[in-house]
Amino acid sequence: MTLKSINPTDGTLLATFDELSPKEVEHKLERAHSAFKEWRRSSFEDRAAVLRKAADILVSEKEAWARLMTLEMGKPFKQGIGEVEKCALTCRYFADNGSRLLADQLIATESDSKLRYLPLGILFSVMPWNFPFWQVFRCLAPAVMAGNGMVLKHASNVPQCALAIEEIMQRSGVPQGVFTTLLIGSSKVADVIRDPRIAAVTLTGSEGAGASVGAAAGAALKKCVLELGGNDPFIVLPTADIEKAVATGVQARTVNNGQSCVCAKRFIVHRDVYDAFAEKFTAAMDSLVVGDPMDEATQIGPLATEDGAQSIERQVNESIAGGARALTGGAPNSRNGNFYAPTVLADVPSDVPAYREELFGPVAVLMRADNFDHAIELANDTPFGLGSSVWTQDPIEQQRSMNEIEAGLTFFNAMVASDPRLPFGGIKLSGYGRELGELGAREFTNVKTIVTAA
Numbered sequence: 001m002t003l004k005s006i007n008p009t010d011g012t013l014l015a016t017f018d019e020l021s022p023k024e025v026e027h028k029l030e031r032a033h034s035a036f037k038e039w040r041r042s043s044f045e046d047r048a049a050v051l052r053k054a055a056d057i058l059v060s061e062k063e064a065w066a067r068l069m070t071l072e073m074g075k076p077f078k079q080g081i082g083e084v085e086k087c088a089l090t091c092r093y094f095a096d097n098g099s100r101l102l103a104d105q106l107i108a109t110e111s112d113s114k115l116r117y118l119p120l121g122i123l124f125s126v127m128p129w130n131f132p133f134w135q136v137f138r139c140l141a142p143a144v145m146a147g148n149g150m151v152l153k154h155a156s157n158v159p160q161c162a163l164a165i166e167e168i169m170q171r172s173g174v175p176q177g178v179f180t181t182l183l184i185g186s187s188k189v190a191d192v193i194r195d196p197r198i199a200a201v202t203l204t205g206s207e208g209a210g211a212s213v214g215a216a217a218g219a220a221l222k223k224c225v226l227e228l229g230g231n232d233p234f235i236v237l238p239t240a241d242i243e244k245a246v247a248t249g250v251q252a253r254t255v256n257n258g259q260s261c262v263c264a265k266r267f268i269v270h271r272d273v274y275d276a277f278a279e280k281f282t283a284a285m286d287s288l289v290v291g292d293p294m295d296e297a298t299q300i301g302p303l304a305t306e307d308g309a310q311s312i313e314r315q316v317n318e319s320i321a322g323g324a325r326a327l328t329g330g331a332p333n334s335r336n337g338n339f340y341a342p343t344v345l346a347d348v349p350s351d352v353p354a355y356r357e358e359l360f361g362p363v364a365v366l367m368r369a370d371n372f373d374h375a376i377e378l379a380n381d382t383p384f385g386l387g388s389s390v391w392t393q394d395p396i397e398q399q400r401s402m403n404e405i406e407a408g409l410t411f412f413n414a415m416v417a418s419d420p421r422l423p424f425g426g427i428k429l430s431g432y433g434r435e436l437g438e439l440g441a442r443e444f445t446n447v448k449t450i451v452t453a454a
């Protein structure tokens, strides 16, 4: 199999890479295994030094890394710069706080008792293309800080990003083999999971990939974290600041060309403010600048792959055929490449793809809620449970939303966004386990109970 790096803006083939042979994979896993045996004994200071150096390289060369992402998957360049800076911030956060988050925890018993957070082993990380640097660094930084090794299988369409991350880690001074990129296709993932040198697996991706990886990890009895898709609600209630909700809602739907797991996807609006919101939101979506993602003025670039562009076209076409109405957009953009026009769909029946499925592109679904209870009912009428955003000043509505929305994250009067200090993850078909924050720091550790008799 050949891995192809293709520019989604114009379809140019940028580079090709042969998949590693079984012998090459074996060599890299053996090297990772040897490296981990040493790395597990390293001090928090040594690990922090690597992460700080990685942060310096990321920031000082951020234009080059952002350009690479834009070339391989079409992210607007400006957003790529933000992504690289966030990776650096996260490396620094775990460098500065890792020893505290992973410090021994004393427990009062008749003996001397405590918990110690020890490295678990080599973590196999299967990652998506949508945030090619961020997805990797958000699990790499805590893993490195905990003394684990990491083997990365990145998405097949971003091999240059995968190799760039390996280069950054090598230049950061991490011993050879502690971080390794494997250029392999998804058909080889289960073999790597089964390998006895792999201790655990983390996947960020679709439900299909999650089911396969979860099954392979289950069969091998290995710890697994799954960060999967979402169909996040963005609920607007009568006490909301409508102007702010519209501006934030457009950004929340279209960040990364609409290809984020925590993009706001279903806009559930109380009937008292529905018409005002729908009119302003549609106008704002309609005015977005679609174009070359390298251009600073561009707000929406191409979708990352031809398959992705075809999927969104099918989902919208079937939804319109099933009764949904496009208030703007509803078709591919007229440019070459994988462009899709910013779209708003209203009156979406509950049995069409736009209601049921995750839309991974700049397509928003508007829903009218009769009252607060109805809004919560619509929000929960999805197999997913990742993020949620609720726009209300009412403390009772806020409390009820915290308790009743089935999601891993609820943000009030703000869009959902990850932050290295806050645990991140979902429930239902959005997966299980947490990344980032204290829970993320400890997710891939051996939490050893230690008792010394008095």
Ligand code: NAP
Binding pocket: 126, 127, 128, 129, 130, 135, 153, 154, 155, 156, 157, 184, 185, 186, 187, 189, 190, 204, 205, 206, 207, 208, 209, 210, 212, 213, 226, 227, 228, 229, 230, 260, 261, 262, 358, 360, 386, 426, 430, 431
């Ligand atoms: P994907 O097709 O599931 O791919 C993700 C990774 O899994 C890639 O490395 C892919 O390799 C691999 N993979 C695919 N099928 C596999 C299988 N059957 N067995 C083992 N590995 C497999 O997802 P994507 O299209 O790249 O990413 C979009 C999805 O990721 C969306 O659903 C999005 O919501 C979700 N996502 C979730 C989060 C979160 O934090 N919850 C964050 C970002 C994205 P190949 O490229 O070689 O196929």
